[in-house]
Amino acid sequence: MSIALLIIYCLLQKEQRTWAILLALTVFSLFFLRGEIAEKINVTSFTEGQLTAQVTVKGIPRVNGDSISFQVKHESGERFQVSGMLANENEQNVWNKLRPGDRCTIKGKLEVPNVASNFFEFDYEKYLYQQSIHWIYRINPSQSTCENDPGTWLDQFNDWRMDRIGSIQETYHESTSGLIVALTYGDRYFIDQDVLSAYEKLGVIHLLAVSGMHVGMLTAFLFYVFIRLGLTKERAMELLLIGLPFYAILAGAAPPVIRASSMSFIVLFCLRVKKKVHPLFGIGIVSFLFLMIHPYSLLQLGFQLSFLISFSLLISAPTIRTLYPSYFKQMISVTFIAQLITLPLILYHFFEWNVISLPLNLIYIPFITMVALPSSFLASVFDLFLPSALNLPYYLLQTIVPPIHFSLMYINKWPLGSYIPGKPSGWQLFIMYGVILYILYIWESQCKRWLIRSLILIFIVMISLKMTPYLNAKAVVTMLDVGQGDSYVIELPRRKAVIVIDTGGVIRFSNEPWQKRKNQFDTGKDIVVPYLKAKGISSIDQLVLTHGDHDHIGGAEGIVRQIPVKELLYGNGPITKEGENQVLRSFFEEGTKLSFVESGYSWSYGDNDFIILSPFSDKKEEDINERSIVIAASIEGVKWLFTGDLGEKGERRIIEQYPNLRVDILKAGHHGSLTSSSEALLDHIMPKVVLISAGRNNRHGHPHPEITSRFEARRMKIYRTDLNGAVQFIWSQGDINVETMLESDKTGP
Template sequence: MLYSVIVVMSAMLGLVFILRGPSFFFYVAIILLLIYLLVHAKHFRVNGMIAVLVFSLYAGFAWIAESSNTTHLKAGEQQIEGHIHSLVKIDGDAIALKVKSVHGEILQLHGFIESEQQQAQLKQLLPGDRCIFTATLSPPSSPTNFYQFNYKQYLYQQQIHWVLTPELQKLNCVRSEKSLFYRLQTFRAHQIKRIEELVHPDASGIIIALVFGERMYVEQDVLEAYQRLGIIHLLAVSGLHVGLIIAAMYGLFIRIGLTRERTLESLCLFLPLYIIIAGAAPSVIRASLMTLIVMVFLRFKWNIPPLFAIAIVFLVYLALNPYALFQLGFQLSFLVSFSLLVSAEVINKRYSSWLAKLVAVTILAQLVSLPLLLNHFYQFSLLTLLVNILYIPFISFIVLPLSFLGVLMQNVIPIELNLPIQLVTVLIPPVHHGLVQLDAIELFNLITGKPHSIPFILYFLVTLIGLLVGESGKDRWWIVPLVGYAMVAGVQWTVPIWTKEAIVTMLDVGQGDSFVIELPRRGEVYVIDTGGTIRFNQGEEWRLRQSNYDVGREVVLSYLKAKGIRRIDKLILTHGHMDHIGGAIALVGEVAIDQLLYSAGEVEGEFEKLLLRELQHKGTEIIFVKKGNRWTSYGSQFAVLSPQGHEQGLNDRSIVLYADIEGVSFLFTGDLEEEGERRLLNTYPDLSVDVLKIAHHGSKTSTTDNFLLQLQPSFGLISAGRNNRFNHPHIEVTERLDEQHVKIIRTDKHGAIQLYVKNGSMKMHATEYKKAE
């Protein structure tokens, strides 16, 4: 184990040094490795030389990977010839797949389907088909919001540099001679399509996920429940899956008369093929290669320590694909497997019953994976342990075998007589319904926020100490990690209390508005508007998508969770247009909302009525506000300047909020138009502000010369979508702002922006998107 730890840590440090550069975590890891070497000081010189050599070797692998990760293509419209390189994923009127050009470069295709006939034609495409695409190549965007998933980096780590947007009506594809890889992918695609068409949607998704490693067919609410309840790993092809398959095949081959040696050789040939069929995710590769190494050693009757096998797979995997080190699936797969192997002997000695062993293994897996999960998902469920104990045996020993048997039988007998598939169809719907209901219980869902550097490291140290105490054989060992986690969580949760500045964040919600205001020491949190996805041409059934993008969930809620914001003191929805209130429904039941401030006037829209009913049902106090409403909190003053309550149009009914935050004045204007601006100037002739939220996304019907001349803002915040169909912000508006020497900050060019405000001064923090400009 000594050499395994030294080699593995040194390899990771060598990769990180080249691929990410020195950082806080890098230096902490260096210190931990040195401490480990000093603990074993008897062999310090030899161990140190091994560490340096491995570090240098893997730094070399990383350098080679970076040097070769280049593109020879250029942006713009062009014709691309290549092969379909992945499963064709069609969801309503959206299509996504990977293309391998004739020059060997991988491209990510995203397209919009224009007709039902076109959708039917695209469903016939298969991996390996040779196509000519008339398309536009564009580089992937950097994250435009804080804590956002970095899609550009994700593609880069797969050596993908371009997003291909095709003119699908001009697509020309033909069948071609296929390699073994494409034949296996075609087989996989045919089997998935057959299950999708013949099996009820309630059961087909989980069968496809368990057998073929593809989750996109699982219903969105069910998938989210699996994720939040901490059992998403059950939908990944793992070591247990591979073990069950190999054990079944081993028994079958022996029974039909193959010798032990021929059986092991056959399985060794089968496993690489299975990796492709099952989707080649990190967990599949790790489990299959470990099994392959074990079978090779069994074939030649060599003894192999389990830790040696996993270390070999880990090192070979990273040598071939250094970027895998930064993938969550890879990290979880190897971290949990390593921990279970190290602790297996202790668990087997201490616990005799299978239930006790299951509980122990589940607790261990949850402990070691928790820091990584919190770092990516910002929350965990108190029901996770219980749900894992119940669902691991159900999925692994009932649903998984039935799914495999059902898939093997589907090409032989009619679906009506396929008993395993029929059993899954009966068992899964009530189980998934129960999961969704459990996930909806707000009491058990705990938002922690994204751990800062120190708490993140402390979580791992607490886990390590807890495991060492557990292996020592002491009674009630679980108290140590439990208390440790509580203390670290306390540190994490108190970080905002020490933040003396107020933080005003303009989120990038596309063509919409959303602002988050955190008063000093997070005394109170206000959210002004929530954006909203306006959908066009969604009336036809074939266009409906299973996984719709929702800006409220993906941007606003995600940001709040990453910040550890569990309560909104005031949700201020300026008016009833979808691009301002559409995302609010995603917040209901996810974070507590004390008050809703809504503009005075008649509530007419069906969505408005639904939203207000849902908020009221959750206990939110609903206040219809107009000119004259004001309040003070933590030294900041807020006043509603409009509406007066008799405006006809929704835009001029917008809540106009004046805020003096830490000595800096803001004016949030919703979609106020020229008439509303004129009325505001007449009512408040001495009004001036430091920061103006430009009304109506920069429409030319707002932000008049007179309005700017009186307010004299230093900064203008514009929230507008990139390449939006309304051409916001209008050039006349930006010219007026320039003439008045107003510094323009706009989401379509700069992404989200944070303004840190303290004692009359203001500092701006930008996303990676702005930094890349």
């Protein structure tokens, strides 16, 4: 990016075009060298295992219900990501007092960070690696002690920042305090999760990030205040030059903040020394220096979006000012260009874009710029000096923000507007940016009917992306890694249908109010939905919930809130658990067709057949596992058996009722428990491959060694989520390819 910016700057200066290639080679060589150095020094001197260490707290600690997390710096200089579970409320109160700079003696175990175990999943290990962190330090809080230490000046500054954030959170209503903290201190952690999700899905989340708009407004405001206080322009600019680096730290020091603060610094510095600099040269220098200090930032979305938008708008600014003298038309142009230039990256990282984000931005940009941002700044300043009762900017926000956020969440529930084409491939990204550059070219040239041509091109590209899965003749069955639970996604050729069997679910043992966590993990919302969206799946034809155990249905509500489900299949029998009632009620309220099925129920999509083998209508089992829906499927000629948590009793009934049942691939019952996968069943159906969905180091000991021995004795190929992560079967016309997330296996069954 830096190379491109500097090259374009040189090309714009006609007399310097001959230097463009030399400049590009120089910049590339320097960055390549810096990247090589970063890779060589980004290593650890520790090994996995128990460790008692003296460390210093860095950054702001997070106490989230019964968990705590923060970063520390070891005496050796290496950083760890600390994580621990709190035993009681008193322990929570003690760790709530932890501050940046504190010195701690902690005891725990160094563990390798979790890698992405599902396709298209966020890779936490890579995220930490890019921060030069190689270990998760699992500590026992009761065996760790900390003492107050002022630390470095940066620790003291972060300590003050933590105090200010805490004061706003404790003093003001949570519906507004989170927005104030986000806009002033660059921390979105305290915004309600449903509100934040609406901002993200509707494409206005960037308005909550401290960026050029925030820094520019604050700089102009302070410059005006300094002048009114009697300072000369020179002294005012000098004070701002001193203060900008501190504000960048105060606002979280994320790439957009650094970029905006650095650009403002360069502009002020040039004004102060009375020198002119081309904006493209300025942003090129800022991005290059940023990458020389933090080379891994090149791989981070925040850096990519921030500099890409800024560069695009700087290039387009002269044309916008020439063509559109009115402020409203300029705002439309800026919003359109920003949306257009970031669309490929948004689809690549989030797999979704909302078509109403453009009009929403036109509404919310003025709201944030003219109301929310200045009021948040003033509310934060007033909080420093005045009692909360006199904080008038806060009361203005408290009047306006709740209905604004309510409107956002209401719009977020609309079924229309969401565009989910799937994660674009590399060549699709290349084509998209080629089309975007052409659109910007004909817009700047003001070619005849450029707008109609642009809209037609955008429509063609978006339809082509959306239609790609419908042209794929391959069938795909994926066993997702949802921990100690089940979830399978079946995609029929040419997107004839999408069938999901179970949704996983996290069983929680936190019942006390103090244990409740903010933004709790949900397998449906955090694993199944991202996978579906990455595959371009915007609706589910059938969702089969095999039975009412939470590890099979716990993620269902997280799915139906985001992806429509046409039909829900549930076992015909007594519904005894409150969780079952709640899930079924949620789907009914969303308009999903509820079908209560039993043995003999079947459906087909072309040559792909599905039949329910269990539960049986003549026997109402009390054991919820024995009421599991069992599905025999023939998908592109391959025979599958999905058994839920069916036990040996139900297996015997299936053997009796279906004497000719044969299977190629078996989903092992009850996560490989001793209660399922009997020898009688295995000898009857004779599978070649078995799938086991079980959590790593789960407390049940699944899969049981005796069960895996049964599979091995029959020379069955075993795939396990705890070892292989997600497993994907892709086949067409008899050719089968098996891909595992954590291991490579191309041999197939």
